[in-house]
Amino acid sequence: MSQEPIKLGKRESKLRVDPKWADVCLTCGTCAGGCPVTGVDGMDPRKAVRMAALGLDEELINSRFPWVCTLCGRCERACPMGVEILAMMRTARGLRERDKVPGPIHKGTMMSMERxxxxxxxxxxxxxxxxxxxxxxxxxxxxGFYVPVDKVGARVISTVNSKEPFGEPDDMKFWWKIYYAAHESWTVSSENWEGVTWGLFGGDDESMKEQARRVLENARNVKAEVLLLPE
Structure with a gap:
Protein backbone atom coordinates (compact mmCIF):
# COMPACT_ATOMS: atom_id res chain seq x y z
CA MET A 1 0.00 0.00 0.00
CA SER A 2 1.50 3.28 -1.10
CA GLN A 3 1.86 6.18 1.25
CA GLU A 4 1.38 9.83 0.51
CA PRO A 5 4.73 11.60 0.39
CA ILE A 6 5.54 13.55 3.52
CA LYS A 7 5.41 17.28 2.86
CA LEU A 8 8.04 19.14 4.82
CA GLY A 9 6.98 22.61 5.87
CA LYS A 10 9.25 25.52 4.89
CA ARG A 11 9.74 28.56 7.04
CA GLU A 12 9.05 31.78 5.22
CA SER A 13 12.04 33.96 4.41
CA LYS A 14 12.14 37.57 3.22
CA LEU A 15 15.66 37.02 1.93
CA ARG A 16 14.78 34.71 -0.94
CA VAL A 17 14.90 36.59 -4.21
CA ASP A 18 13.35 33.51 -5.82
CA PRO A 19 11.44 31.07 -3.56
CA LYS A 20 13.30 28.11 -5.09
CA TRP A 21 16.93 29.13 -5.08
CA ALA A 22 17.84 28.51 -1.46
CA ASP A 23 16.46 25.00 -1.66
CA VAL A 24 18.79 23.99 -4.49
CA CYS A 25 21.91 24.84 -2.45
CA LEU A 26 24.08 21.75 -2.20
CA THR A 27 25.99 23.08 0.83
CA CYS A 28 29.11 22.16 -1.12
CA GLY A 29 31.06 25.13 0.23
CA THR A 30 32.40 26.25 -3.15
CA CYS A 31 31.09 29.75 -2.43
CA ALA A 32 32.86 29.86 0.92
CA GLY A 33 36.13 28.69 -0.62
CA GLY A 34 36.34 31.76 -2.85
CA CYS A 35 35.01 34.33 -0.39
CA PRO A 36 37.61 36.82 0.92
CA VAL A 37 35.76 37.24 4.23
CA THR A 38 35.03 33.58 4.99
CA GLY A 39 35.56 32.95 8.70
CA VAL A 40 34.74 36.46 9.91
CA ASP A 41 32.54 36.03 12.99
CA GLY A 42 32.45 32.32 12.13
CA MET A 43 30.37 33.06 9.01
CA ASP A 44 30.66 32.35 5.28
CA PRO A 45 28.31 32.55 2.26
CA ARG A 46 27.20 28.93 2.64
CA LYS A 47 26.04 29.55 6.20
CA ALA A 48 24.27 32.73 5.12
CA VAL A 49 22.37 30.86 2.39
CA ARG A 50 21.34 28.14 4.83
CA MET A 51 20.09 30.77 7.28
CA ALA A 52 17.86 32.19 4.53
CA ALA A 53 16.68 28.68 3.58
CA LEU A 54 15.72 27.98 7.18
CA GLY A 55 13.97 31.31 7.67
CA LEU A 56 16.56 32.68 10.10
CA ASP A 57 16.17 36.14 8.61
CA GLU A 58 16.62 38.29 11.68
CA GLU A 59 19.76 36.47 12.73
CA LEU A 60 21.37 37.19 9.38
CA ILE A 61 20.00 40.73 9.03
CA ASN A 62 21.29 41.69 12.48
CA SER A 63 24.70 40.07 11.99
CA ARG A 64 27.79 41.84 10.71
CA PHE A 65 28.25 39.48 7.81
CA PRO A 66 26.12 41.23 5.15
CA TRP A 67 28.19 44.38 5.81
CA VAL A 68 31.56 42.63 5.99
CA CYS A 69 30.71 41.06 2.60
CA THR A 70 32.41 43.05 -0.16
CA LEU A 71 29.76 42.15 -2.78
CA CYS A 72 32.63 41.06 -5.02
CA GLY A 73 30.54 38.22 -6.51
CA ARG A 74 33.15 35.46 -6.34
CA CYS A 75 30.78 33.26 -4.35
CA GLU A 76 27.96 33.58 -6.86
CA ARG A 77 30.19 32.99 -9.87
CA ALA A 78 31.53 29.83 -8.25
CA CYS A 79 28.13 28.42 -7.22
CA PRO A 80 27.25 25.37 -9.38
CA MET A 81 23.52 25.86 -8.72
CA GLY A 82 23.22 29.57 -9.52
CA VAL A 83 22.15 30.70 -6.06
CA GLU A 84 21.69 34.49 -6.09
CA ILE A 85 23.93 35.22 -3.12
CA LEU A 86 24.61 38.86 -3.94
CA ALA A 87 20.91 39.71 -4.16
CA MET A 88 20.42 37.94 -0.83
CA MET A 89 23.17 39.99 0.82
CA ARG A 90 21.85 43.28 -0.56
CA THR A 91 18.34 42.36 0.56
CA ALA A 92 19.67 41.65 4.06
CA ARG A 93 21.29 45.08 4.09
CA GLY A 94 18.10 46.72 2.93
CA LEU A 95 16.08 45.06 5.70
CA ARG A 96 18.35 46.44 8.43
CA GLU A 97 16.80 49.35 10.32
CA ARG A 98 18.37 52.50 8.88
CA ASP A 99 19.60 53.83 12.21
CA LYS A 100 21.43 50.52 12.70
CA VAL A 101 23.25 50.57 9.37
CA PRO A 102 26.94 50.49 10.35
CA GLY A 103 29.39 53.30 9.71
CA PRO A 104 28.61 56.36 7.58
CA ILE A 105 26.79 54.54 4.76
CA HIS A 106 23.24 55.65 5.57
CA LYS A 107 24.34 59.15 6.60
CA GLY A 108 26.31 59.51 3.37
CA THR A 109 23.34 58.35 1.33
CA MET A 110 21.01 60.87 2.96
CA MET A 111 23.59 63.62 2.56
CA SER A 112 23.89 62.84 -1.13
CA MET A 113 20.13 62.89 -1.55
CA GLU A 114 19.94 66.27 0.18
CA ARG A 115 23.05 68.05 -1.14
CA GLY A 144 45.21 77.53 -20.76
CA PHE A 145 43.87 74.75 -18.55
CA TYR A 146 40.50 75.17 -16.86
CA VAL A 147 37.89 72.79 -15.52
CA PRO A 148 34.84 72.99 -17.81
CA VAL A 149 31.62 72.96 -15.80
CA ASP A 150 28.26 72.00 -17.37
CA LYS A 151 29.77 72.37 -20.83
CA VAL A 152 27.07 71.55 -23.39
CA GLY A 153 28.40 69.42 -26.24
CA ALA A 154 31.34 67.97 -24.29
CA ARG A 155 32.05 64.42 -25.42
CA VAL A 156 32.83 63.13 -21.91
CA ILE A 157 31.17 63.96 -18.60
CA SER A 158 33.10 62.83 -15.54
CA THR A 159 31.74 62.16 -12.06
CA VAL A 160 33.83 62.71 -8.93
CA ASN A 161 34.26 60.86 -5.64
CA SER A 162 33.49 63.43 -2.94
CA LYS A 163 36.45 62.31 -0.82
CA GLU A 164 38.72 63.86 -3.48
CA PRO A 165 37.56 67.49 -3.29
CA PHE A 166 37.14 67.05 0.47
CA GLY A 167 40.55 65.62 1.34
CA GLU A 168 42.54 64.57 -1.75
CA PRO A 169 41.91 67.23 -4.42
CA ASP A 170 45.19 66.55 -6.23
CA ASP A 171 43.87 63.12 -7.18
CA MET A 172 41.47 64.78 -9.62
CA LYS A 173 44.44 66.19 -11.53
CA PHE A 174 45.42 62.74 -12.81
CA TRP A 175 42.29 62.61 -14.97
CA TRP A 176 42.57 66.26 -15.93
CA LYS A 177 46.11 65.79 -17.20
CA ILE A 178 44.96 62.89 -19.38
CA TYR A 179 42.14 65.00 -20.83
CA TYR A 180 44.56 67.86 -21.45
CA ALA A 181 47.15 65.65 -23.18
CA ALA A 182 44.49 63.96 -25.32
CA HIS A 183 42.79 67.26 -26.26
CA GLU A 184 39.58 65.67 -25.00
CA SER A 185 36.30 67.55 -24.85
CA TRP A 186 35.05 66.97 -21.30
CA THR A 187 33.12 68.47 -18.44
CA VAL A 188 32.00 68.01 -14.84
CA SER A 189 28.67 68.92 -13.29
CA SER A 190 27.99 71.82 -10.96
CA GLU A 191 25.31 69.82 -9.12
CA ASN A 192 24.92 66.12 -8.26
CA TRP A 193 28.47 65.37 -9.39
CA GLU A 194 29.02 62.54 -6.89
CA GLY A 195 30.12 59.34 -8.58
CA VAL A 196 29.71 56.95 -5.64
CA THR A 197 26.19 55.57 -5.27
CA TRP A 198 26.14 54.80 -1.58
CA GLY A 199 22.53 53.64 -1.83
CA LEU A 200 23.93 50.56 -3.55
CA PHE A 201 26.12 49.69 -0.58
CA GLY A 202 23.40 50.33 1.96
CA GLY A 203 20.73 48.25 0.25
CA ASP A 204 18.68 51.42 -0.28
CA ASP A 205 17.40 50.81 -3.80
CA GLU A 206 15.23 53.91 -4.04
CA SER A 207 18.12 56.21 -3.17
CA MET A 208 20.39 54.24 -5.50
CA LYS A 209 17.98 54.75 -8.40
CA GLU A 210 17.63 58.46 -7.67
CA GLN A 211 21.39 58.98 -7.45
CA ALA A 212 21.88 57.16 -10.76
CA ARG A 213 19.04 59.12 -12.36
CA ARG A 214 20.66 62.44 -11.42
CA VAL A 215 24.00 61.46 -12.93
CA LEU A 216 22.32 60.33 -16.16
CA GLU A 217 20.27 63.52 -16.27
CA ASN A 218 23.46 65.57 -16.05
CA ALA A 219 24.92 63.62 -18.98
CA ARG A 220 21.82 64.12 -21.08
CA ASN A 221 21.61 67.83 -20.29
CA VAL A 222 25.06 68.48 -21.75
CA LYS A 223 24.51 65.95 -24.56
CA ALA A 224 27.61 63.96 -23.59
CA GLU A 225 28.44 60.78 -25.51
CA VAL A 226 30.45 59.19 -22.69
CA LEU A 227 29.70 59.04 -18.97
CA LEU A 228 32.87 58.29 -17.03
CA LEU A 229 32.83 57.14 -13.42
CA PRO A 230 36.51 57.11 -12.36
CA GLU A 231 35.53 55.53 -9.03
Missing amino acids: GNNLGIPHDDWLFLLADMSKEMEDEGFP
Missing part, protein backbone atom coordinates in the same frame (compact mmCIF):
# COMPACT_ATOMS: atom_id res chain seq x y z
CA GLY A 116 24.15 66.08 -4.20
CA ASN A 117 27.29 64.52 -2.74
CA ASN A 118 28.06 62.18 0.14
CA LEU A 119 30.05 64.68 2.20
CA GLY A 120 27.71 67.63 1.80
CA ILE A 121 30.21 69.92 0.04
CA PRO A 122 28.35 73.19 -0.72
CA HIS A 123 27.80 74.22 -4.34
CA ASP A 124 29.84 77.45 -4.08
CA ASP A 125 32.75 75.69 -2.34
CA TRP A 126 32.85 73.10 -5.15
CA LEU A 127 33.00 75.75 -7.86
CA PHE A 128 35.60 77.78 -5.94
CA LEU A 129 37.79 74.67 -5.60
CA LEU A 130 37.58 73.92 -9.33
CA ALA A 131 38.59 77.50 -10.20
CA ASP A 132 41.45 77.44 -7.69
CA MET A 133 42.76 74.11 -8.95
CA SER A 134 42.51 75.27 -12.55
CA LYS A 135 44.97 78.02 -11.64
CA GLU A 136 47.22 75.45 -9.97
CA MET A 137 47.24 73.35 -13.13
CA GLU A 138 48.29 76.36 -15.19
CA ASP A 139 51.10 77.07 -12.74
CA GLU A 140 52.23 73.44 -13.02
CA GLY A 141 52.81 73.74 -16.75
CA PHE A 142 49.42 73.27 -18.39
CA PRO A 143 48.81 76.61 -20.11
Whole structure:
Protein backbone atom coordinates (compact mmCIF):
# COMPACT_ATOMS: atom_id res chain seq x y z
CA MET A 1 0.00 0.00 0.00
CA SER A 2 1.50 3.28 -1.10
CA GLN A 3 1.86 6.18 1.25
CA GLU A 4 1.38 9.83 0.51
CA PRO A 5 4.73 11.60 0.39
CA ILE A 6 5.54 13.55 3.52
CA LYS A 7 5.41 17.28 2.86
CA LEU A 8 8.04 19.14 4.82
CA GLY A 9 6.98 22.61 5.87
CA LYS A 10 9.25 25.52 4.89
CA ARG A 11 9.74 28.56 7.04
CA GLU A 12 9.05 31.78 5.22
CA SER A 13 12.04 33.96 4.41
CA LYS A 14 12.14 37.57 3.22
CA LEU A 15 15.66 37.02 1.93
CA ARG A 16 14.78 34.71 -0.94
CA VAL A 17 14.90 36.59 -4.21
CA ASP A 18 13.35 33.51 -5.82
CA PRO A 19 11.44 31.07 -3.56
CA LYS A 20 13.30 28.11 -5.09
CA TRP A 21 16.93 29.13 -5.08
CA ALA A 22 17.84 28.51 -1.46
CA ASP A 23 16.46 25.00 -1.66
CA VAL A 24 18.79 23.99 -4.49
CA CYS A 25 21.91 24.84 -2.45
CA LEU A 26 24.08 21.75 -2.20
CA THR A 27 25.99 23.08 0.83
CA CYS A 28 29.11 22.16 -1.12
CA GLY A 29 31.06 25.13 0.23
CA THR A 30 32.40 26.25 -3.15
CA CYS A 31 31.09 29.75 -2.43
CA ALA A 32 32.86 29.86 0.92
CA GLY A 33 36.13 28.69 -0.62
CA GLY A 34 36.34 31.76 -2.85
CA CYS A 35 35.01 34.33 -0.39
CA PRO A 36 37.61 36.82 0.92
CA VAL A 37 35.76 37.24 4.23
CA THR A 38 35.03 33.58 4.99
CA GLY A 39 35.56 32.95 8.70
CA VAL A 40 34.74 36.46 9.91
CA ASP A 41 32.54 36.03 12.99
CA GLY A 42 32.45 32.32 12.13
CA MET A 43 30.37 33.06 9.01
CA ASP A 44 30.66 32.35 5.28
CA PRO A 45 28.31 32.55 2.26
CA ARG A 46 27.20 28.93 2.64
CA LYS A 47 26.04 29.55 6.20
CA ALA A 48 24.27 32.73 5.12
CA VAL A 49 22.37 30.86 2.39
CA ARG A 50 21.34 28.14 4.83
CA MET A 51 20.09 30.77 7.28
CA ALA A 52 17.86 32.19 4.53
CA ALA A 53 16.68 28.68 3.58
CA LEU A 54 15.72 27.98 7.18
CA GLY A 55 13.97 31.31 7.67
CA LEU A 56 16.56 32.68 10.10
CA ASP A 57 16.17 36.14 8.61
CA GLU A 58 16.62 38.29 11.68
CA GLU A 59 19.76 36.47 12.73
CA LEU A 60 21.37 37.19 9.38
CA ILE A 61 20.00 40.73 9.03
CA ASN A 62 21.29 41.69 12.48
CA SER A 63 24.70 40.07 11.99
CA ARG A 64 27.79 41.84 10.71
CA PHE A 65 28.25 39.48 7.81
CA PRO A 66 26.12 41.23 5.15
CA TRP A 67 28.19 44.38 5.81
CA VAL A 68 31.56 42.63 5.99
CA CYS A 69 30.71 41.06 2.60
CA THR A 70 32.41 43.05 -0.16
CA LEU A 71 29.76 42.15 -2.78
CA CYS A 72 32.63 41.06 -5.02
CA GLY A 73 30.54 38.22 -6.51
CA ARG A 74 33.15 35.46 -6.34
CA CYS A 75 30.78 33.26 -4.35
CA GLU A 76 27.96 33.58 -6.86
CA ARG A 77 30.19 32.99 -9.87
CA ALA A 78 31.53 29.83 -8.25
CA CYS A 79 28.13 28.42 -7.22
CA PRO A 80 27.25 25.37 -9.38
CA MET A 81 23.52 25.86 -8.72
CA GLY A 82 23.22 29.57 -9.52
CA VAL A 83 22.15 30.70 -6.06
CA GLU A 84 21.69 34.49 -6.09
CA ILE A 85 23.93 35.22 -3.12
CA LEU A 86 24.61 38.86 -3.94
CA ALA A 87 20.91 39.71 -4.16
CA MET A 88 20.42 37.94 -0.83
CA MET A 89 23.17 39.99 0.82
CA ARG A 90 21.85 43.28 -0.56
CA THR A 91 18.34 42.36 0.56
CA ALA A 92 19.67 41.65 4.06
CA ARG A 93 21.29 45.08 4.09
CA GLY A 94 18.10 46.72 2.93
CA LEU A 95 16.08 45.06 5.70
CA ARG A 96 18.35 46.44 8.43
CA GLU A 97 16.80 49.35 10.32
CA ARG A 98 18.37 52.50 8.88
CA ASP A 99 19.60 53.83 12.21
CA LYS A 100 21.43 50.52 12.70
CA VAL A 101 23.25 50.57 9.37
CA PRO A 102 26.94 50.49 10.35
CA GLY A 103 29.39 53.30 9.71
CA PRO A 104 28.61 56.36 7.58
CA ILE A 105 26.79 54.54 4.76
CA HIS A 106 23.24 55.65 5.57
CA LYS A 107 24.34 59.15 6.60
CA GLY A 108 26.31 59.51 3.37
CA THR A 109 23.34 58.35 1.33
CA MET A 110 21.01 60.87 2.96
CA MET A 111 23.59 63.62 2.56
CA SER A 112 23.89 62.84 -1.13
CA MET A 113 20.13 62.89 -1.55
CA GLU A 114 19.94 66.27 0.18
CA ARG A 115 23.05 68.05 -1.14
CA GLY A 116 24.15 66.08 -4.20
CA ASN A 117 27.29 64.52 -2.74
CA ASN A 118 28.06 62.18 0.14
CA LEU A 119 30.05 64.68 2.20
CA GLY A 120 27.71 67.63 1.80
CA ILE A 121 30.21 69.92 0.04
CA PRO A 122 28.35 73.19 -0.72
CA HIS A 123 27.80 74.22 -4.34
CA ASP A 124 29.84 77.45 -4.08
CA ASP A 125 32.75 75.69 -2.34
CA TRP A 126 32.85 73.10 -5.15
CA LEU A 127 33.00 75.75 -7.86
CA PHE A 128 35.60 77.78 -5.94
CA LEU A 129 37.79 74.67 -5.60
CA LEU A 130 37.58 73.92 -9.33
CA ALA A 131 38.59 77.50 -10.20
CA ASP A 132 41.45 77.44 -7.69
CA MET A 133 42.76 74.11 -8.95
CA SER A 134 42.51 75.27 -12.55
CA LYS A 135 44.97 78.02 -11.64
CA GLU A 136 47.22 75.45 -9.97
CA MET A 137 47.24 73.35 -13.13
CA GLU A 138 48.29 76.36 -15.19
CA ASP A 139 51.10 77.07 -12.74
CA GLU A 140 52.23 73.44 -13.02
CA GLY A 141 52.81 73.74 -16.75
CA PHE A 142 49.42 73.27 -18.39
CA PRO A 143 48.81 76.61 -20.11
CA GLY A 144 45.21 77.53 -20.76
CA PHE A 145 43.87 74.75 -18.55
CA TYR A 146 40.50 75.17 -16.86
CA VAL A 147 37.89 72.79 -15.52
CA PRO A 148 34.84 72.99 -17.81
CA VAL A 149 31.62 72.96 -15.80
CA ASP A 150 28.26 72.00 -17.37
CA LYS A 151 29.77 72.37 -20.83
CA VAL A 152 27.07 71.55 -23.39
CA GLY A 153 28.40 69.42 -26.24
CA ALA A 154 31.34 67.97 -24.29
CA ARG A 155 32.05 64.42 -25.42
CA VAL A 156 32.83 63.13 -21.91
CA ILE A 157 31.17 63.96 -18.60
CA SER A 158 33.10 62.83 -15.54
CA THR A 159 31.74 62.16 -12.06
CA VAL A 160 33.83 62.71 -8.93
CA ASN A 161 34.26 60.86 -5.64
CA SER A 162 33.49 63.43 -2.94
CA LYS A 163 36.45 62.31 -0.82
CA GLU A 164 38.72 63.86 -3.48
CA PRO A 165 37.56 67.49 -3.29
CA PHE A 166 37.14 67.05 0.47
CA GLY A 167 40.55 65.62 1.34
CA GLU A 168 42.54 64.57 -1.75
CA PRO A 169 41.91 67.23 -4.42
CA ASP A 170 45.19 66.55 -6.23
CA ASP A 171 43.87 63.12 -7.18
CA MET A 172 41.47 64.78 -9.62
CA LYS A 173 44.44 66.19 -11.53
CA PHE A 174 45.42 62.74 -12.81
CA TRP A 175 42.29 62.61 -14.97
CA TRP A 176 42.57 66.26 -15.93
CA LYS A 177 46.11 65.79 -17.20
CA ILE A 178 44.96 62.89 -19.38
CA TYR A 179 42.14 65.00 -20.83
CA TYR A 180 44.56 67.86 -21.45
CA ALA A 181 47.15 65.65 -23.18
CA ALA A 182 44.49 63.96 -25.32
CA HIS A 183 42.79 67.26 -26.26
CA GLU A 184 39.58 65.67 -25.00
CA SER A 185 36.30 67.55 -24.85
CA TRP A 186 35.05 66.97 -21.30
CA THR A 187 33.12 68.47 -18.44
CA VAL A 188 32.00 68.01 -14.84
CA SER A 189 28.67 68.92 -13.29
CA SER A 190 27.99 71.82 -10.96
CA GLU A 191 25.31 69.82 -9.12
CA ASN A 192 24.92 66.12 -8.26
CA TRP A 193 28.47 65.37 -9.39
CA GLU A 194 29.02 62.54 -6.89
CA GLY A 195 30.12 59.34 -8.58
CA VAL A 196 29.71 56.95 -5.64
CA THR A 197 26.19 55.57 -5.27
CA TRP A 198 26.14 54.80 -1.58
CA GLY A 199 22.53 53.64 -1.83
CA LEU A 200 23.93 50.56 -3.55
CA PHE A 201 26.12 49.69 -0.58
CA GLY A 202 23.40 50.33 1.96
CA GLY A 203 20.73 48.25 0.25
CA ASP A 204 18.68 51.42 -0.28
CA ASP A 205 17.40 50.81 -3.80
CA GLU A 206 15.23 53.91 -4.04
CA SER A 207 18.12 56.21 -3.17
CA MET A 208 20.39 54.24 -5.50
CA LYS A 209 17.98 54.75 -8.40
CA GLU A 210 17.63 58.46 -7.67
CA GLN A 211 21.39 58.98 -7.45
CA ALA A 212 21.88 57.16 -10.76
CA ARG A 213 19.04 59.12 -12.36
CA ARG A 214 20.66 62.44 -11.42
CA VAL A 215 24.00 61.46 -12.93
CA LEU A 216 22.32 60.33 -16.16
CA GLU A 217 20.27 63.52 -16.27
CA ASN A 218 23.46 65.57 -16.05
CA ALA A 219 24.92 63.62 -18.98
CA ARG A 220 21.82 64.12 -21.08
CA ASN A 221 21.61 67.83 -20.29
CA VAL A 222 25.06 68.48 -21.75
CA LYS A 223 24.51 65.95 -24.56
CA ALA A 224 27.61 63.96 -23.59
CA GLU A 225 28.44 60.78 -25.51
CA VAL A 226 30.45 59.19 -22.69
CA LEU A 227 29.70 59.04 -18.97
CA LEU A 228 32.87 58.29 -17.03
CA LEU A 229 32.83 57.14 -13.42
CA PRO A 230 36.51 57.11 -12.36
CA GLU A 231 35.53 55.53 -9.03
